[in-house]
Amino acid sequence: MAKKRAPKSSSRSKRTKKPRNFLKKLLILLFKLSLVGIVLGGIGLIYLDVQVKQKFEGKRWALPAKVYARPLELYAGQPLAREDLKRELKGLGYRFVNRADQPGSVEWASSRARVYTRGFSFPDGDEPPRKMLLSFSGGQLASIRDQNGRAVPLSRLEPILIGGIYPKDNEDRDLIRLEQAPQHLLDALIQIEDRDYYQHFGVSPRGIARAMWVNIRVGRFVQGGSTLTQQLIKNFYLTSDRTLARKLMEIPMAVLLDLHYSKDEILEAYLNEVYLGQSGSRAVHGFGLASQYYFAQPINELQLHQVALLAGMVKGPSYYDPRRHPERALARRNLVLQVLQEQGVISMKQRLDAEKRPLGVVRQRSLHKGAYPAYLDLVKRQLRDEYPEEVLNSEGLRVFTSLDPAVQANSADALEKTIANLQKRHGKPVQDLQGGMVVTDPQTGEVLAMVGGRNARYQGFNRALDARRPIGSLVKPAVYLAALEEGYTLASVLDDQPISVPLPNGESWVPQNFDHQSHGKVPLYRALAKSYNQSTAQLGMDVGLSRVIDLLQRLGVEREPKAYPSLLLGAESMSPFEVAAIYQTMAANGFRTPLRAIRLVTDSEGVELSRYPFEVKQVVSAENMHLIQYALQTVTREGTARYVYSRLPSSMNLAGKTGTSNDQRDSWFAGFAADRMAVVWLGLDDNGKLPFTGSGGALRAWTELMVRERPHSFMAVQPEGIEYQWVEEKTGRISAEHCEGVRQLPFIKGTAPQEYAECAENQQNNSLDWFKKWFR
Secondary structure, eight states: OHHHHHHHHHHHHHHHHHHHHHHHHHHHHHHHHHHHHHHHHHHHHHHHHHHHHHHHHHHHHHHHHEEOOOEEEOOOOOEEEHHHHHHHHHTOOOESSSOOOSSTEEEEESSEEEEEOEEEEEEEEOOOOOOOEEEEEEEEEEEEETTTBBOOSSSEEEOOOOEEEOOOOOOEEEOOOGGOOOOOHHHHHHHHOEEEOOOOOOHHHHHHHHHHHHHHHHHSSOOOOOOOOOOHHHHTTSSOOHHHHHHHHHHHHHHHHHHOHHHHHHHHHHHHOOOOEETTTEEEEEHHHHHHHHHHHHHHGOHHHHHHHEEEOOOOOOOOOOTTHHHHHHHHHHHHHHHHHHTTTOOOOHHHHHHHHHOOOOGGGGGGTTOHHHHHHHHHHHHHHTSSSHHHHBBOEEEEOOOHHHHHHHHHHHHHHHHHHHHHHHHHGGGEEEEEEEEEOOTTBBBEEOOOOSSTTSOOHHHHHHHOOOOOOHHHHHHEEEEEHOOOOOOOOESSSOOEOEEEEEEEEOOOOTTOOOEEEEEEEHHHHTOOOOHHHHHHHHHHHHHHHHHHHTTOOOOOOOOGGGGTOSSSEEHHHHHHHHHHHHHTTTEEEESSSSEEETTTTTTTEEEEOOOOEOOOOHHHHHHHHHHHHHHHHHTTTTGGGGOOTSSOOEEEEEEEEEOOEEEEEEOSSSSEEEEEEOOTTTTTSSSTTTTTTHHHHHHHHHHHHOOOOOOOOOOEEEEEEEETTTTEEEEEESSSEEEEEETTTTOSSSSSOOTTTTTOOOOOGGGGTTBO
16 A cells, blocks of 8 residues: 555655746746846947947037138228128128127117127138227228227128038038037026936936826826937937837936936037927028027027027927917917026016017028028039038038129029019010029129029029020120131121021021111121121121131130031020120130139138139130120110110110020020129020010119119220221221211221221211220
């Protein structure tokens, strides 16, 4: 029996040992898993630690290249209207106050202005902040004196930031240092977003508990409990996705960040990283850029009510967008002010004073940044010839250009107004009328303004650079200039009769005049002034297409035009920018200067990287250019561009040429004064016909621009090899001043007609007086 009980005892023993063994094995397994977890967690923490340090200590952000307009120079005697200075100061965000006692402020009076400039670090030296008293008289800046009454010979305002070249993520930011941020901004951020910021270790258990309690009470997620450090981790390292995994990553990374870096370092990074709005496709990051985007002022000049608004917007930049939802933004701003007062940061008086202030957000359309897409397009194309894309959108380059914001504004307004007037006059056929404009300085070849369409702020098709359209009669000065080089004179008599030129395909080219009339014998200068097609075709075929093409290329065309006879009447397609290169050379007395938009490029520290010096090459003799300039002035005085003197004073010398393409699909005008050269194109993007010519369309916009610009009169310098002779117009023979039907024309010495005309003495001199004032 004993032998039989023994197995039962053994069986019970096995039953009692099995749970113990299982428990033991489970504990061992858990221990091992814990060890593995600890090891993996440790590795994960090490990895996170490396990631946190690597990005925070490395290059934190891709910094877009910043593009600046020209700085406005101020000196006594400078032609400068008060309103132009006022517009410049407003563009720079200067505050118009009763007492200019801080940088960025101005006192404005009827004949003078007291300006406290901000100063700027230019590549060629620092311009210090200074108080100046500017006095105006007769449309000029009469004097500049500093705060001690001493005359200031020259001063420069800081250049307007007009845009940037952004990385693919379209993030934009203006980096600031912690000490640049107003103290009220720091106070507001901490009081509203993270009151225990300087006490916790990256995460705030109390804040998380408080947020959980609030969420449980309302039954939904309304508070996150994230500290400023956690917000920085989310924006800087992670994503905005509301997932548990992201939240679990956020906490250890916040602790690690807090462990390695000081609170001030983390706060400074936060100031530059936080998302604060959207400007089209461009994301506005950081308080430095937000200050400019919403108030057009540097961050250090913001006042209490302004920083309260920005701090309040952190919670929801779109929801509290002050331009789209001003009521929400105002309520949020006032809540921030209330919290600051309740926490003892500001007094009740400060709170009430700030609450009385309007939001003060500038209209987005008034901002200069992003307002010049066509010009920036030109700058980018010129930069990309020398700099890789990655450098342009990440290294914080500073690009100084020749853009003149006042000229740009006048150009855009002139084009917009002219198009509106033409639409009002011609109705539906031109309801989609578009245009492009390029303005340069004839003395330097610098591009002062560029408009790519009727809506100058639209970032779309840049017609000034890319709309290649037949240039019509704008090509004629090149044809006549080629003829002058071949021995023709302004007095040469041309035959304005029908012409037929056989083409290789067996057809014939038979050009006609615009009025479908033939004008017989006409002097060369008049054929150009009246823009006769038949005489121009006769002249061009006589000179030869190859010579005309050679001259076009010398003047500035970088492609080789097609050698068709129709080239002589402008069948070649060009952009307004290409046409500007041609007329720039004519305005500069035959000296070709590459059109420049960029003056200088520096790195982010101000070290010069590239300079774009003035380059010039004489491509046409001064004598021949003097002759063609005379003829181009005849166009504005007596020819197809007479309209300009219906709005501009007759004492102002101007030169230019109208252009209308075949079938009247393009309206052009190119012309110049002493300090302005402008090309205007008007047309339809679908290449439809226009109900007006170059004279009835583009010339109106050009004239509107010159009315606004008030340019200096063009004064041609008479070369030594030029002499003036009285000539009988109908015969082209030498005559005398008192004879009938004569005018004084310039000739290259030795080329004046040798035959003399018969004339009667004491006849009325019907020559024009205007050319007497033309040369000196």
